[in-house]
Amino acid sequence: MTCEEAEVLVHALIDGELDAGHAREVEAHIEGCAHCAALMKEYQEIRQAIAESDVSYKAPLELRRKIEKALPQQQAAPSRRSVLRGFAMGSAVSAMAATGLIAIVLRNDDEQRIENEVVSAHLRSLQAGHLIDVVSTDQHTVKPWFNGKLDVSPPVIDLTAQGFTLIGGRLDYVNAREIGAVVYKRRQHVINLFVAQTANTERKPAKVSTLQGFNIRRWSDRGLNYWAVSDLGADELTEFGDKFESAMRANKEG
Amino acid sequence: MVVKASQDDPEKARRFREAALPYLDDAYTLARYLLRDAADAEDAVQECYLRAYKHFDSYRGPAMKPWLFAILRNVCRAEYARRKTAPTAVEELPEGGDQTPMWNEAPETPEKQMLRRFDGDTVRKLVAALAEPFRETFVLREIQNLSYREIADVAAVPVGTVMSRLARARAMLRSAWLAEQEQAK
Incomplete structure (x- = not known):
């Protein structure tokens, strides 16, 4: 074997890529050639030095997040996009909300679909034994009950003095996510107040709509989306929403 | 995306x-x-x-x-x-990359002394300074631990080409290493 051949094959020997026959030939050459033996030793030293030094890079966290974000999320139902993020209860989504990178705009069709689901949830809740998971007229009992069940803590406000009795709270399921429902009553009418986290902290004024004979008052404030659903008349439901919002403001200021 | x-x-x-x-x-x-x-x-x-x-x-x-x-x-x-x-292009992939690079090859006589150890940043710099396609082959082998067969698949070349590129890459790195060592003296 010539030095020229050995200078190429010595690398394959170092890398353990030579078959036994060729390995023996290269080794035989190296035994008889001080030049090639010294070269091989140097290559091995360099190889060792590289293996022992930190020459790789760590992918930036931001890159990992961008890739994660581009992949469909496990719990999310397919093709529902923006509104899912409105129900930001997953950790990845919360992280995005925290960075304020994403402003969520509810698209009309999504909004419509959610309202449908909210009304269905309201109807389910009226079936016997489905209305309330925690029965209490005490806001200090209902509010802690949600702790640990949801990533968001729905505000629970006693509106008895304003003519709306707090009767309890419930976990419900809307838009493929768990959602908090705070339940009130006026006379014999049930009001479900659904509360979900949203990445958008902008305040959105109330909108009242009617679906399948139920009235829905929807608004957003301080990173939460609210849907109040009831068979109460639009005027009384509006009254409920107004009182709830002013009580919230009073709470924040007090 | x-x-x-x-x-x-x-x-x-x-x-x-x-x-x-x-x-x-x-x-x-x-x-x-x-x-x-x-x-x-x-x-x-x-x-x-x-x-x-x-x-x-x-x-x-x-x-x-x-x-x-x-x-x-x-x-x-x-x-x-x-x-x-782009107007800011600084490097071109050499055509027919297996030709002998322009700068001098490994010295004929290996050093008698031990090779110096460098910190990670210096080693990265030396590796990054290798010309393509030798850098690619070298990184796949020494940093990513791919086999010759795998490198051949990644780079879409025959295994023989991987062997000759790797030999060239290591010779180039050795020269750069020795030059750096000389400078650091």
Whole structure:
């Protein structure tokens, strides 16, 4: 074997890529050639030095997040996009909300679909034994009950003095996510107040709509989306929403 | 980057995550050495994972890492092509890359003394200074620990070419190493 051949094959020997026959030939050459033996030793030293030094890079966290974000999320139902993020209860989504990178705009069709689901949830809740998971007229009992069940803590406000009795709270399921429902009553009418986290902290004024004979008052404030659903008349439901919002403001200021 | 609705299969995404995400650091490392720019490397890896996810249905193995690298390498070459046409292009891929490089080869006589050890930054710099396609071959072998066969698949060349490129790469690195050592004296 010539030095020229050995200078190429010595690398394959170092890398353990030579078959036994060729390995023996290269080794035989190296035994008889001080030049090639010294070269091989140097290559091995360099190889060792590289293996022992930190020459790789760590992918930036931001890159990992961008890739994660581009992949469909496990719990999310397919093709529902923006509104899912409105129900930001997953950790990845919360992280995005925290960075304020994403402003969520509810698209009309999504909004419509959610309202449908909210009304269905309201109807389910009226079936016997489905209305309330925690029965209490005490806001200090209902509010802690949600702790640990949801990533968001729905505000629970006693509106008895304003003519709306707090009767309890419930976990419900809307838009493929768990959602908090705070339940009130006026006379014999049930009001479900659904509360979900949203990445958008902008305040959105109330909108009242009617679906399948139920009235829905929807608004957003301080990173939460609210849907109040009831068979109460639009005027009384509006009254409920107004009182709830002013009580919230009073709470924040007090 | 948004994955189309047809790609929106959570089960597929789960399998892809488990198979491909463990190699994110490796992919980023390769991209850093190929492109020698942090921001470009980030873009390339992101694009690589997007393409890999798209083609994940047709992935049959055997190993995920070389499969990802083959995609990443194509993305990086496209980036090189873009740079070539950009006015700021500083480097060109040598045509017929197996020819002897212009600068001097390894000294005939090996040093008598021990080779000096350098810190990680210096070693990175020396490796990054290698010309293509030798740098690519070298990184795949020494930093990514791919076999010759896997390197051949990633770079789409015969194994013999991998061997000669690697021999050249190591000779070049040895020269640079010795020169650095001389300078540091």
